[in-house]
Amino acid sequence: MKHPLSAITNRLVILVPYLWLLFFFLIPFFIVFKISLxxxxxxxxxxxxxxxxxxxxxxxxxxxxxxxxDNYLWLTQDALYFNAYVxxxxxxxxxxxxxxxxxxxxxxxMARAPATIRPTLLMLVILPFWTSFLIRxxxxxxxxxxxxxxxxxxxxxxxxDQPLVILNTHSAIFIGIVYSYLPFMILPLYSALxxxxxxxxxxxxxxxxxxxxxxxxxxxxxxxxGVIAGCLLVFIPAVGEFVIPDLLGGxxxxxxxxxxxxxxxxxxxxxxxxxxxxILLLLLVVPIMFFQQAQARAQEQGR
Amino acid sequence: xxxxxxxxxxxxxxxxPDAKPxxxxxxVTKRFGDFTAVNNLSLSIYEREFFALLGASGCGKSxxxxxxxxxxxxxxxxILLDGQDLRGIPPYRRPVxxxxxxxxxxxxxxxxxxxxxxxxxxxxxxxxxxxxVTDMLKxxxxxxxxxxKPHQLSGGQRQRVALARAVAKRPKVLLLDExxxxxxKKLREETQFxxxxxxxxxxxxxxxxxxxxxxxxxxxxxxxxxxxxEVMQVATPAEVYEAPGSRFVADFVGxxxxxxxxxxxxxxxxxxxxxxxxxxxxxxxxxxAAAGSEVAFAIRPEKIxxxxxxxxxxxxxMEGEIYDIAYLGDMTIFHVQLGNGQVVKASSLNATRAxxxxxxxxxxxxxxxxxxxxxxxxx
Amino acid sequence: MNSSWSRFNITAIVLGFAFLYLxxxxxxxxxxxxxxxxxxxxxxSTKWYVSLFHNQGLMDAAWVTIRVGLISxxxxxxxxxxxxxxxxxxxxxxxxxxxxxxxxxxxxxxxVITGLSLLLLFVAVGLDRGFFTLTLAHITFSMCFVAVVVxxxxxxxxxxxxxxxxxxxxxxxxxxxxxxxxxxxxxxxxGWMLAFTLSIxxxxxxxxxxxxxxxxxxxxxxxQVRLGVTPEIxxxxxxxxxxxxxxxxxxxxxxxxxEVQRLRDEQAAQRG
Numbered sequence: 019m020k021h022p023l024s025a026i027t028n029r030l031v032i033l034v035p036y037l038w039l040l041f042f043f044l045i046p047f048f049i050v051f052k053i054s055l056x057x058x059x060x061x062x063x064x065x066x067x068x069x070x071x072x073x074x075x076x077x078x079x080x081x082x083x084x085x086x087x088d089n090y091l092w093l094t095q096d097a098l099y100f101n102a103y104v105x106x107x108x109x110x111x112x113x114x115x116x117x118x119x120x121x122x123x124x125x126x127x128m129a130r131a132p133a134t135i136r137p138t139l140l141m142l143v144i145l146p147f148w149t150s151f152l153i154r155x156x157x158x159x160x161x162x163x164x165x166x167x168x169x170x171x172x173x174x175x176x177x178x179d180q181p182l183v184i185l186n187t188h189s190a191i192f193i194g195i196v197y198s199y200l201p202f203m204i205l206p207l208y209s210a211l212x213x214x215x216x217x218x219x220x221x222x223x224x225x226x227x228x229x230x231x232x233x234x235x236x237x238x239x240x241x242x243x244g245v246i247a248g249c250l251l252v253f254i255p256a257v258g259e260f261v262i263p264d265l266l267g268g269x270x271x272x273x274x275x276x277x278x279x280x281x282x283x284x285x286x287x288x289x290x291x292x293x294x295x296x297i298l299l300l301l302l303v304v305p306i307m308f309f310q311q312a313q314a315r316a317q318e319q320g321r
Numbered sequence: 322x323x324x325x326x327x328x329x330x331x332x333x334x335x336x337x338p339d340a341k342p343x344x345x346x347x348x349v350t351k352r353f354g355d356f357t358a359v360n361n362l363s364l365s366i367y368e369r370e371f372f373a374l375l376g377a378s379g380c381g382k383s384x385x386x387x388x389x390x391x392x393x394x395x396x397x398x399x400i401l402l403d404g405q406d407l408r409g410i411p412p413y414r415r416p417v418x419x420x421x422x423x424x425x426x427x428x429x430x431x432x433x434x435x436x437x438x439x440x441x442x443x444x445x446x447x448x449x450x451x452x453x454v455t456d457m458l459k460x461x462x463x464x465x466x467x468x469x470k471p472h473q474l475s476g477g478q479r480q481r482v483a484l485a486r487a488v489a490k491r492p493k494v495l496l497l498d499e500x501x502x503x504x505x506k507k508l509r510e511e512t513q514f515x516x517x518x519x520x521x522x523x524x525x526x527x528x529x530x531x532x533x534x535x536x537x538x539x540x541x542x543x544x545x546x547x548x549x550x551e552v553m554q555v556a557t558p559a560e561v562y563e564a565p566g567s568r569f570v571a572d573f574v575g576x577x578x579x580x581x582x583x584x585x586x587x588x589x590x591x592x593x594x595x596x597x598x599x600x601x602x603x604x605x606x607x608x609x610a611a612a613g614s615e616v617a618f619a620i621r622p623e624k625i626x627x628x629x630x631x632x633x634x635x636x637x638x639m640e641g642e643i644y645d646i647a648y649l650g651d652m653t654i655f656h657v658q659l660g661n662g663q664v665v666k667a668s669s670l671n672a673t674r675a676x677x678x679x680x681x682x683x684x685x686x687x688x689x690x691x692x693x694x695x696x697x698x699x700x
Numbered sequence: 701m702n703s704s705w706s707r708f709n710i711t712a713i714v715l716g717f718a719f720l721y722l723x724x725x726x727x728x729x730x731x732x733x734x735x736x737x738x739x740x741x742x743x744x745s746t747k748w749y750v751s752l753f754h755n756q757g758l759m760d761a762a763w764v765t766i767r768v769g770l771i772s773x774x775x776x777x778x779x780x781x782x783x784x785x786x787x788x789x790x791x792x793x794x795x796x797x798x799x800x801x802x803x804x805x806x807x808x809x810x811x812v813i814t815g816l817s818l819l820l821l822f823v824a825v826g827l828d829r830g831f832f833t834l835t836l837a838h839i840t841f842s843m844c845f846v847a848v849v850v851x852x853x854x855x856x857x858x859x860x861x862x863x864x865x866x867x868x869x870x871x872x873x874x875x876x877x878x879x880x881x882x883x884x885x886x887x888x889x890x891g892w893m894l895a896f897t898l899s900i901x902x903x904x905x906x907x908x909x910x911x912x913x914x915x916x917x918x919x920x921x922x923x924q925v926r927l928g929v930t931p932e933i934x935x936x937x938x939x940x941x942x943x944x945x946x947x948x949x950x951x952x953x954x955x956x957x958x959e960v961q962r963l964r965d966e967q968a969a970q971r972g
Binding site for chain 3: 027028030031032034035036038039040041042043044045046047049050053120121123124126127128130131139141142143145146148149150151152153154156157158159160161167197200201204250251254255257258259260261265275278279282283288291292295298299302306309310313
């Protein structure tokens with residue numbers, strides 16, 4: 019089987035994507051880290067040192083000497099950043115929980131649907147994901163505005179007599195995140211529930227367990243891998259979310275993705291935004307590793 | 322009445338006119354959409370009986386079991402357990418437990434927790450649960466596996482956990498859905514006897530669903546043979562084998578030779594049957610077949626003797642040619658082609674290591690059988 | 701299990717799908733609104749579509765988006781398929797853990813981080829930001845999605861098919877193109893479609909990595925949305941939705957027809 023050509027192709031199959039990801043995904047993180055240690059400057063690029071070999075090796079060394087942790091100090095001194103981190107985690111956490119609450123019954127219903135319509139239901143869940151994220155968030159502005167469709171409906175049906183203020187509040191962000199990330203929650207839940215042997219539930223009932231209690235004792239524990247995967251898939255990107263807090267949360271909302279964006283685009287402070295990114299990454303390293311392990315395990319089981 | 326087979330049965334409540342059935346299906350019908358799984362079926366099962374529902378897949382046997390467990394409700398008809406109508410009682414309130422075909426062991430619980438699950442539902446005191454679980458583990462010889470998870474067990478061990486879990490609650494009736502289906506042949510044979518012992522020890526009523534006739538014959542007191550949602554025959558294994566009620570049952574259980582024909586002559590000692598392909602058979606077991614009626618004469622291969630010389634005596638003797646021989650070790654099966662072209666299967670036990678009457682392919686041979694060896698089937 | 705497809709389940713699904721689809725439906729409806737006020741119905745009109753096509757800025761952005769999408773999706777499909785092969789076929793090579801980490805991490809990585817890090821890379825190596833950098837960025841994040849889609853198909857791929865081909869004398873490369881590729885092609889196609897949608901959909905990473913003259917449609921829409929909701933944007937969104945919906949429906953019809961054909965063939969084979 020050792021074919022000289024196949025040995026080369028084997029190597030290429032690994033090498034090409036490997037090098038690509040190394041160069042465009044991993045190395046950039048080191049650059050981010052490096053720049054987070056630099057100082058802001060009014061130049062292009064707007065930071066020093068730029069780290070180059072133009073001044074020879076000794077020049078490089080002296081440039082490294084210019085590195086400082088000032089940006090990180092700055093992050094701890096200004097409460098804005100700390101609050102942004104905390105509120106990002108809280109908002110993402112609440113949204114994840116709400117998404118689980120909304121997604122679980124849907125996934126459960128799908129998994130119990132007749133096998134013939136399950137693929138259709140699955141496609142219907144995935145379909146919105148294929149339409150633009152931005153569009154889906156944008157659609158909620160028209161619904162949640164004070165004079166928007168939801169308020170019109172509620173006023174017309176007499177449920178309320180004052181328009182509710184939803185847009186530009188945390189509630190709007192929750193709705194936006196739950197809505198945008200719902201498919202990510204439903205899919206792993208569905209696949210966990212769908213492959214569960216229904217005779218386990220029957221066995222529980224047969225042994226004297228009423229349906230509701232059988233759900234908590236059998237179905238839910240067995241769907242936990244799906245619950246964890248779904249929650250991670252929603253939580254991790256939601257922490258760093260920018261579009262949703264920006265469009266639905268208004269200017270009052272503090273979320274770290276938005277803070278980073280503003281540091282970068284409005285203040286043009288590249289070193290500080292890099293420091294923000296580094297901290298955000300550190301915050302997410304644990305959940306991301308969890309996620310990867312879950313992926314790897316699922317892959318092993320699929321084998 | 323002469324006893325069929327060589328087993329003498331003392332436990333036979335179905336023969337006692339005053340015995341009360343424990344489980345009763347009364348005109349039960351179950352439809353799934355257009356499909357009728359069970360069709361106007363009536364059946365009685367007695368207390369402490371080991372009852373088998375035997376049939377090919379799709380015959381309605383599993384549906385019957387699932388209706389008894391409460392997972393399906395009959396479309397019409399009644400199911401009684403110990404005199405109580407089961408309609409509307411959910412599975413978790415029925416005094417029956419089931420051993421699932423897939424075993425349905427809870428993968429996130431240990432062996433111990435699986436067995437204790439049903440007991441906990443009843444709110445049994447903790448100490449008592451522990452005692453019962455220990456007893457059960459001892460009963461199925463899994464004491465040292467108490468803390469294992471199902472995926473750490475072999476197929477046979479899983480089967481025993483499923484059994485222990487189902488009997489732990491001491492149900493009135495234990496339902497077993499293809500209990501040995503997932504085991505290999507050798508283990509299956511051992512387990513059959515274990516199941517029978519267990520049933521004796523616990524004194525429970527067992528209802529087992531199986532497609533394996535050997536399994537049903539070995540274990541059950543009585544067998545119900547089902548086809549297309551209807552009962553074809555309910556009888557002891559020996560009766561089912563030796564006195565099948567219809568062509569379907571005769572053909573379904575074991576091997577059989579069939580001669581389709583007409584009753585040519587009928588008298589008090591039996592009947593003479595002329596088969597459509599020109600064989601005349603004298604039989605003592607004519608049942609209620611009337612002269613001139615269309616019947617089938619059925620005879621098991623082991624009741625036919627094959628010899629190279631024409632036998633001196635024998636009620637029915639036919640000449641043929643050896644067409645095929647299958648040597649199986651414990652016995653040899655001969656396919657003998659008669660003069661009219663019909664191939665008859667005959668098996669002979671290899672009781673000695675060398676046979677006195679060796680037969681080979683294309684040899685001339687005679688087959689013979691006694692007039693009480695076969696049965697006449699009118700249905 | 702039919703008996704458990706209960707009223708509760710049906711309610712959950714109906715409500716869930718209403719939640720998923722209602723906002724999109726409303727958006728589409730109001731793109732045909734005569735009134736300038738997006739939330740007040742003023743009668744049916746297609747005037748926003750007309751004005752949309754006269755909006756040169758939006759049209760240019762759309763063109764950029766489509767070009768980036770086509771190029772990056774194709775490149776990402778090639779790279780992603782290779783990555784998937786590397787992950788499933790080679791269980792042992794140096795740095796495999798790092799590699800699988802780099803494939804899976806971008807799936808959940810906050811976009812602001814990916815965007816910022818790519819931008820800083822481009823600045824560090826002195827690449828001018830524009831169409832080229834935009835495309836590179838899109839390839840990078842979408843190839844990981846392709847890899848996951850293709851990989852999930854490869855995991856269930858029956859290796860004995862390849863062994864049979866090689867046993868019959870086909871060398872490895874030929875085996876790949878004649879056996880493996882045709883079998884995993886559906887996954888590769890859906891990977892391409894996913895990469896394309898991700899590309900034409902992306903706002904955050906594009907904002908970081910693109911430069912003057914390479915404004916994408918989402919960037920354009922975003923800057924207009926910040927100024928307020930207009931029916932013209934609704935119209936643009938509706939067109940995007942229509943394109944995606946057509947693509948998905950076409951794909952599923954093709955799939956369905958293939959499925960029906962397969963079933964028919966199977967039945968015919970059983971009968972014959």
